[in-house]
Amino acid sequence: MALLDRIVLSTLPWIPTPVMRRLASRYIAGEELDDALAKLRRLSERGFPGILDVLGEGITSEAEARKVAETYRHAAGEIARAGLDCYVSVKPTHVGLGLSEGLAHELYASIAGRCRELGLFLRVEMEDHPTTDGTLRVFERLRGRFSNVGVVLQARLFRTLADIERLAPGPLEVRMVKGIYLEPKEIAHTEAEPIRGAYVECVRRLCARGARVSLATHDDGMAERCFRVIREAGYARERYELQVLLGVREELWERWKQAGHVVRVYVPYGPEWRAYSQRRLRKNPQLLRHVIRDALRIT
Ligand code: FAD
Numbered sequence: 026m027a028l029l030d031r032i033v034l035s036t037l038p039w040i041p042t043p044v045m046r047r048l049a050s051r052y053i054a055g056e057e058l059d060d061a062l063a064k065l066r067r068l069s070e071r072g073f074p075g076i077l078d079v080l081g082e083g084i085t086s087e088a089e090a091r092k093v094a095e096t097y098r099h100a101a102g103e104i105a106r107a108g109l110d111c112y113v114s115v116k117p118t119h120v121g122l123g124l125s126e127g128l129a130h131e132l133y134a135s136i137a138g139r140c141r142e143l144g145l146f147l148r149v150e151m152e153d154h155p156t157t158d159g160t161l162r163v164f165e166r167l168r169g170r171f172s173n174v175g176v177v178l179q180a181r182l183f184r185t186l187a188d189i190e191r192l193a194p195g196p197l198e199v200r201m202v203k204g205i206y207l208e209p210k211e212i213a214h215t216e217a218e219p220i221r222g223a224y225v226e227c228v229r230r231l232c233a234r235g236a237r238v239s240l241a242t243h244d245d246g247m248a249e250r251c252f253r254v255i256r257e258a259g260y261a262r263e264r265y266e267l268q269v270l271l272g273v274r275e276e277l278w279e280r281w282k283q284a285g286h287v288v289r290v291y292v293p294y295g296p297e298w299r300a301y302s303q304r305r306l307r308k309n310p311q312l313l314r315h316v317i318r319d320a321l322r323i324t
Contacts, residue, residue, distance in 0.1 A: 137174050149167065149175070180214075
């Protein structure tokens with residue numbers, strides 16, 4: 026880790042909450058569900074469908090996990106009531122994967138069931154590599170019962186191409202990401218260009234097996250390469266979409282929308298925003314550089 030990153034990271038706990046809130050407000054909708062729904066409504070008016078995420082991960086008790094699942098079921102009901110084109114996205118360790126695979130499966134199934142009643146989709150997110158096998162097992166079990174559930178795959182991990190082949194045949198919806206967790210070089214690409222190359226190859230394989238693909242990225246050069254792959258595969262507009270993070274490269278969302286792509290915006294919210302943001306920045310200090318650059322409006 027660069028010295029400057031280390032210095033800035035070590036000061037994070039002392040940054041006053043109002044200052045942190047100002048920095049985070051670009052990326053996080055607020056503390057309450059109503060804040061997120063208001064943000065999603067405004068995005069929808071501008072032609073951007075959404076994804077709702079309740080901030081949090083790594084819960085340490087079953088009671089907490091059950092509460093998180095209830096929060097998601099309630100949020101799904103409110104999304105449907107508001108008539109928004111939006112789905113929910115859930116981290117495996119937020120619903121107890123770190124405690125038990127059975128618990129995570131049960132809680133995901135309860136959210137998926139509620140979403141199905143409401144005509145909504147549910148995304149199983151992907152966290153760091155010790156959780157990959159468990160997450161994929163839970164996803165495959167869900168997939169056997171629910172057609173409204175998709176998963177995330179990370180291009181950075183060497184294993185991902187093989188995972189695409191290993192997933193059971195049948196309809197599949199994958200959000201392709203580079204991977205936010207900095208993984209060891211023995212199991213993952215660590216440089217930008219190999220990660221991009223792996224991402225495009227994963228998209229190619231997903232198209233070859235007929236999966237619906239969500240390209241979650243702000244890397245426009247890499248996205249162009251993916252568009253070529255998608256065109257060559259003969260994919261129509263409803264078989265892929267772009268996904269972006271709230272507050273990141275908005276000029277790009279507009280450009281992609283104007284070009285005829287669906288662009289869906291990821292909207293996180295929750296009272297745990299400060300602890301969550303600090304944990305994220307510690308795990309991946311590159312994010313800190315993005316935040317500082319954005320705050321100073323250096324492009
Ligand atoms: P980069 O090369 O990192 O970024 C391209 C450019 O975008 C950068 O130069 C910078 O200008 C800008 N940028 C990118 N990220 C930020 C940021 N946070 N703040 C400010 N500027 C930024 N990862 C997972 O491991 N698991 C998941 O489940 C997951 N879900 C995701 C869902 C969505 C909708 C998105 C968009 C990303 C998700 N990610 C997830 C994160 C992903 O893995 C990458 O870490 C992230 O998208 C940055 O990679 P990039 O492809 O945008 O390329």
